[in-house]
Amino acid sequence: MHPIRKKRLTIVLFLLAGVAVAVGLTTYALRQNINLFYDPTQIAAGEAPVDVRIRAGGMVEEGSVARDPESLKVVFNVTDFNQSVTVEYTGILPDLFAEGQGVVAMGRLQPDGRFVADQVLAKHDENYMPPEVSDALEKASAANGKPATTQTKDASY
Amino acid sequence: MWQFFHKLGSPKWFYGIATRLMPWLLVGGIALLLAGVVWGLAFAPKDYLQGNSYRIIFIHVPTAFLAQSIYIMMAVAAVVTLVWRMKLADLFVRSVAPVGAVLTFLALFTGAVWGKPTWGTWWIWDARLTSMLILLFLYFGVIALAAAIADEKSSARAVAVLVLVGVVNIPIIKYSVEWWNTLHQPATFKLTERPTMPAEMWVPLLLAVLGLYLIFGWLACLRMQTGILVREKRTRWVQELVRTGGH
Numbered sequence: 001m002h003p004i005r006k007k008r009l010t011i012v013l014f015l016l017a018g019v020a021v022a023v024g025l026t027t028y029a030l031r032q033n034i035n036l037f038y039d040p041t042q043i044a045a046g047e048a049p050v051d052v053r054i055r056a057g058g059m060v061e062e063g064s065v066a067r068d069p070e071s072l073k074v075v076f077n078v079t080d081f082n083q084s085v086t087v088e089y090t091g092i093l094p095d096l097f098a099e100g101q102g103v104v105a106m107g108r109l110q111p112d113g114r115f116v117a118d119q120v121l122a123k124h125d126e127n128y129m130p131p132e133v134s135d136a137l138e139k140a141s142a143a144n145g146k147p148a149t150t151q152t153k154d155a156s157y
Numbered sequence: 158m159w160q161f162f163h164k165l166g167s168p169k170w171f172y173g174i175a176t177r178l179m180p181w182l183l184v185g186g187i188a189l190l191l192a193g194v195v196w197g198l199a200f201a202p203k204d205y206l207q208g209n210s211y212r213i214i215f216i217h218v219p220t221a222f223l224a225q226s227i228y229i230m231m232a233v234a235a236v237v238t239l240v241w242r243m244k245l246a247d248l249f250v251r252s253v254a255p256v257g258a259v260l261t262f263l264a265l266f267t268g269a270v271w272g273k274p275t276w277g278t279w280w281i282w283d284a285r286l287t288s289m290l291i292l293l294f295l296y297f298g299v300i301a302l303a304a305a306i307a308d309e310k311s312s313a314r315a316v317a318v319l320v321l322v323g324v325v326n327i328p329i330i331k332y333s334v335e336w337w338n339t340l341h342q343p344a345t346f347k348l349t350e351r352p353t354m355p356a357e358m359w360v361p362l363l364l365a366v367l368g369l370y371l372i373f374g375w376l377a378c379l380r381m382q383t384g385i386l387v388r389e390k391r392t393r394w395v396q397e398l399v400r401t402g403g404h
Contacts, residue, residue, distance in 0.1 A: 015318070036337065096206060124206060124342055127354065129355060130357075
């Protein structure tokens with residue numbers, strides 16, 4: 001390669017490396033702001049501020065959803081299979097909200113550890129499948145005596 | 158290899174190759190895209206969770222895929238511009254930036270339409286959506302900068318530097334769903350693993366992506382040919398071409 005071109009190529013590579021390092025350090029410093037939500041383990045460890053509007057995210061725990069028959073109030077546990085947080089919400093839930101599905105709730109953490117949400121968003125994973133396949137999976141896992149779930153273990157909630 | 162590379166720098170040679178390639182790109186692209194989209198929208202099975210609303214994936218994923226790969230191609234062309242001062246590389250960046258901007262906008266728009274019924278919101282400032290919005294602004298910046306400087310050589314260099322600085326955003330878009338907590342789900346297609354969806358879902362998706370690639374190739378050739386005619390209008394071969402009506 002021509003020496004001038006080699007020099008230019010080196011400059012270009014230095015430019016790229018410099019920008020990559022700068023952006024890398026910036027996003028590393030801001031990682032807590034870039035994370036969309038706190039997971040239950042972080043909340044249990046006291047990393048989330050109390051009585052500040054934050055988001056909490058995780059999987060709705062199986063069998064934990066309790067609806068108030070008189071109002072739109074609903075209480076459920078959000079878990080990351082390590083810790084769980086009790087969420088209270090009054091309002092209409094998204095269609096995809098279900099036990100075993102991921103959610104992101106926006107609201108305030110109370111001093112007693114409850115999370116009072118004013119918005120609940122549903123999160124889905126990248127495992128799309130036809131209804132027949134999902135039914136078959138559920139039947140198979142029911143036959144094995146395990147709780148029926150279509151989520152894979154490593155799927156992020 | 159180097160000989161081919163230097164030939165590629167010749168506008169006349171590229172013009173001839175593009176003319177021969179374009180019909181194939183257009184016909185193949187339309188056929189694949191139509192097959193993929195029609196199969197996906199009308200015949201693929203519905204999702205167990207989202208029902209029919211997941212079908213927008215057959216539009217959303219191809220546009221988002223292309224939006225990012227066009228930027229990577231622009232970055233490669235920017236390196237060629239800076240190191241080898243090849244005019245055609247600069248012309249490529251200028252020609253495809255608007256295409257990339259439109260596809261990025263379509264990806265954001267279809268994502269919002271998909272997000273409302275599934276997540277419950279049109280927009281959320283999570284890492285994936287925000288970095289995709291930054292990509293749209295990068296495309297706008299490239300288009301504006303390319304038009305702002307009159308001198309061809311300094312314009313080419315300035316645009317190339319901007320494109321290269323912006324390319325760090327691409328791995329951020331790609332890995333945002335793994336590095337941070339986001340509302341957006343992880344990627345449907347991964348390079349190292351088989352897709353987690355059944356074949357009657359991912360095959361039409363793949364066809365649509367390939368079809369859009371070919372149509373992009375056709376559009377890039379067309380726009381670059383137009384650019385070549387404008388830039389080389391004083392050369393003999395272009396005047397000859399115009400006089401004979403392109404034959």
